Amino acid sequence: MDLSPILLTLKLAGITTLLLLLIGLPFAWWLSRGKAFFKIIIEAIITMPLVLPPSVLGFYLLLAFSPQHGLGKWLHDSFDVQLVFSFPGLILASVIYSMPFMIGPVKSALQTLPASLAEASFTLGKTRWQTFWHVLLPNIKPSLFTATVLTFAHTLGEFGVVLMIGGNIPGVTRVASIAVYDSVEKMDYASANNYSLILFAITFVLVIAVFVFNRYQAKSPLA
Amino acid sequence: MKNEQYNNKPKKIIFFLLALFFCAAAPVFAQNIKVAAAANLQPVMEVLQKDFKQKTGISIDAVIGSSGKLVAQISNGAPFDVFLSADMDFPETLFKNGFAKQKPVVYALGSLIICSTQNIGFDNWERLLLSARVKKVAIANPAIAPYGKAAEQLLTGKGILDDVKPKTVYGESISQVNTYVTTGVVDVGFTTQSLVKEVADKTPLFYKVIDPKTYDPILQGIVILKHGADNANADKFYKYILSPAAKSIFKAYGYRVQ
Numbered sequence: 033m034d035l036s037p038i039l040l041t042l043k044l045a046g047i048t049t050l051l052l053l054l055i056g057l058p059f060a061w062w063l064s065r066g067k068a069f070f071k072i073i074i075e076a077i078i079t080m081p082l083v084l085p086p087s088v089l090g091f092y093l094l095l096a097f098s099p100q101h102g103l104g105k106w107l108h109d110s111f112d113v114q115l116v117f118s119f120p121g122l123i124l125a126s127v128i129y130s131m132p133f134m135i136g137p138v139k140s141a142l143q144t145l146p147a148s149l150a151e152a153s154f155t156l157g158k159t160r161w162q163t164f165w166h167v168l169l170p171n172i173k174p175s176l177f178t179a180t181v182l183t184f185a186h187t188l189g190e191f192g193v194v195l196m197i198g199g200n201i202p203g204v205t206r207v208a209s210i211a212v213y214d215s216v217e218k219m220d221y222a223s224a225n226n227y228s229l230i231l232f233a234i235t236f237v238l239v240i241a242v243f244v245f246n247r248y249q250a251k252s253p254l255a
Numbered sequence: 256m257k258n259e260q261y262n263n264k265p266k267k268i269i270f271f272l273l274a275l276f277f278c279a280a281a282p283v284f285a286q287n288i289k290v291a292a293a294a295n296l297q298p299v300m301e302v303l304q305k306d307f308k309q310k311t312g313i314s315i316d317a318v319i320g321s322s323g324k325l326v327a328q329i330s331n332g333a334p335f336d337v338f339l340s341a342d343m344d345f346p347e348t349l350f351k352n353g354f355a356k357q358k359p360v361v362y363a364l365g366s367l368i369i370c371s372t373q374n375i376g377f378d379n380w381e382r383l384l385l386s387a388r389v390k391k392v393a394i395a396n397p398a399i400a401p402y403g404k405a406a407e408q409l410l411t412g413k414g415i416l417d418d419v420k421p422k423t424v425y426g427e428s429i430s431q432v433n434t435y436v437t438t439g440v441v442d443v444g445f446t447t448q449s450l451v452k453e454v455a456d457k458t459p460l461f462y463k464v465i466d467p468k469t470y471d472p473i474l475q476g477i478v479i480l481k482h483g484a485d486n487a488n489a490d491k492f493y494k495y496i497l498s499p500a501a502k503s504i505f506k507a508y509g510y511r512v513q
Contacts (some may be wrong), residue, residue, distance in 0.1 A: 066480045094434075094438060094440060097440065099439065099440065099441045100438070100439030100440075101439075104440075114390060114391070116391075117391055117424045117440070117441075132348050171351075175298075199391075199393070199424030199426070199435075200396065200424070200425040200426075200427070201423055201424055201425065205424075212400075214396070215428075216327070217321070217324050217327065217396070217398070217399050217427070218323065218398045219321055219327050220401060
């Protein structure tokens with residue numbers, strides 16, 4: 033059995049989760065403050081991958097990344113970067129695709145913190161970032177944990193987007209979900225079963241971890 | 256009481272009308288035949304459907320996919336009446352396993368082409384594939400798409416398969432290869448000649464027909480499936496596909512016929 037699709041999937045999920053921690057946390061913090069209408073619009077856009085079929089995202093990425101015109105052409109001509117059929121392209125797609133899983137829980141948790149918490153920190157002479165890093169984040173650990181694990185797990189389950197822009201290249205874009213599909217297409221049900229079981233086991237452990245962790249934190253599991 | 260009766264009247268009328276509609280519609284629904292067609296036929300299928308409807312009044316529901324995928328679906332009980340494959344092996348397998356009424360018959364010979372949206376000159380396409388000019392080459396998944404198998408065989412024969420592999424992306428069927436070529440996300444793709452005719456007015460394509468001597472002929476076979484065994488319309492469609500009328504349509508789309 034070829035394990036490379038599984039390893040590739042784990043690599044993709046790991047990098048995506050790290051990037052979303054870097055991008056998503058400050059972003060969630062920014063969204064959690066104030067109720068401006070444009071913030072609602074932005075939040076709605078970030079949430080779209082939850083409700084849109086992944087094929088829609090895949091379709092637009094395919095058009096956007098095409099080296100023939102627009103953004104894809106500029107990337108291609110300026111940096112010689114091609115995002116379709118490449119691992120970096122999958123990372124970008126996964127970041128968009130899993131963003132609501134990182135931002136949603138973190139933003140909700142930040143909004144439930146009492147305002148006095150940040151104010152006390154400012155009073156003691158801490159900067160905004162120090163406050164965010166040392167005061168706010170430690171107070172939302174359970175949600176942070178949930179968001180991180182679910183972002184990782186959700187990326188493991190990515191399929192439609194990769195089917196559209198991946199090209200099924202072994203070791204580059206042939207992730208586990210695609211390997212399952214491909215094996216079924218070839219009527220190689222034994223391989224399909226192997227990949228499926230491994231995926232099931234990994235994601236099940238992750239989801240259990242979230243539920244157990246949250247039980248001790250006395251919070252609802254998906255908050 | 257009276258009120259109730261009065262209330263029931265429209266309901267009864269609607270029920271009666273619905274019943275009438277279904278009785279009238281039943282033969283119409285039964286007339287439709289379900290055809291599973293290999294992805295290379297996508298461009299030509301619409302024309303065949305129209306022509307067949309004109310001649311017989313029978314509508315066709317076509318499902319397009321890679322031959323291998325369709326065989327897997329048929330083997331798992333998909334209710335198709337007729338299967339138009341891109342090769343002979345897949346329908347042969349169906350017949351062997353008892354899913355088809357009879358052995359497959361060739362209805363057309365496919366033409367493999369190399370094609371691009373850019374005018375990059377295909378005179379020496381072997382060298383072109385190896386050059387830095389070409390970054391991505393699309394091929395249909397050889398395991399389930401006969402055109403992909405032919406393309407792989409061609410590259411093996413030219414001794415450049417291993418060199419082209421790093422540039423290769425796999426479409427799940429020839430349809431996906433066509434998408435990759437026409438959107439320009441790949442530089443070149445190996446596909447079917449019928450694509451060129453289909454998109455002629457939308458996307459000008461540059462292509463070269465591959466010398467048929469360099470790969471095994473793509474003999475495309477048709478079978479009537481178990482599900483359509485007693486369906487007179489399926490039989491009509493089968494005969495139509497092998498008729499001169501259909502053959503001339505296939506020819507117009509770049510297929511060769513026997």
